[in-house]
Amino acid sequence: NAGVTQTPKFRVLKTGQSMTLLCAQDMNHEYMYWYRQDPGMGLRLIHYSVGEGTTAKGEVPDGYNVSRLKKQNFLLGLESAAPSQTSVYFCASSALRGSYEQYFGPGTRLTVT
């Protein structure tokens, strides 16, 4: 049981390039989330999904897109990367019912130059 996994772990992009971050969970959770964490800002929600085929905007969605074609996977895309998107990105998942705690992946450190 791997929990929540993220690929890649590190990435360096040039301004204007695109990339996709992959999140996978093996806990059969309905909810999945993408956060970014910046120094002094805490964790901020980018997008989230309440089930396969659904997505919704979080607190800081501009410049990102997401897709959830399979229940276990949640993809975060950057179509045209900007230096302001330099951050550490975390994926999380939680169950539909129960205690609602979220389980986090190990993170992806992205640098945009």
Add this chain to the structure above:
Amino acid sequence: EDQVTQSPEALRLQEGESSSLNCSYTVSGLRGLFWYRQDPGKGPEFLFTLYSAGEEKEKERLKATLTKKESFLHITAPKPEDSATYLCAVQASTGANSKLTFGKGITLSVRP
């Protein structure tokens, strides 16, 4: 708008010196308050969920308590391995999507 404020921003303790971390919150109806631990370079690790004022939960040297306006994470006789950033988050009872609002975290350093 839901808000979470954690204090102090950083705390340095001597091994064995007990202390408390504070999490103040405002939320439109509390469904749950969550504590996480985050080690450098890793994702947050779930510690506790508290649901109602007066509730307490313990895990080893950690004890979390909850009132209607704040939560405390008490650390008893800390060890160097307790050094980490501790995050507090709240979930509102309104809405069905289980979104969490996080505080900025408290960085705890425990010296041997």
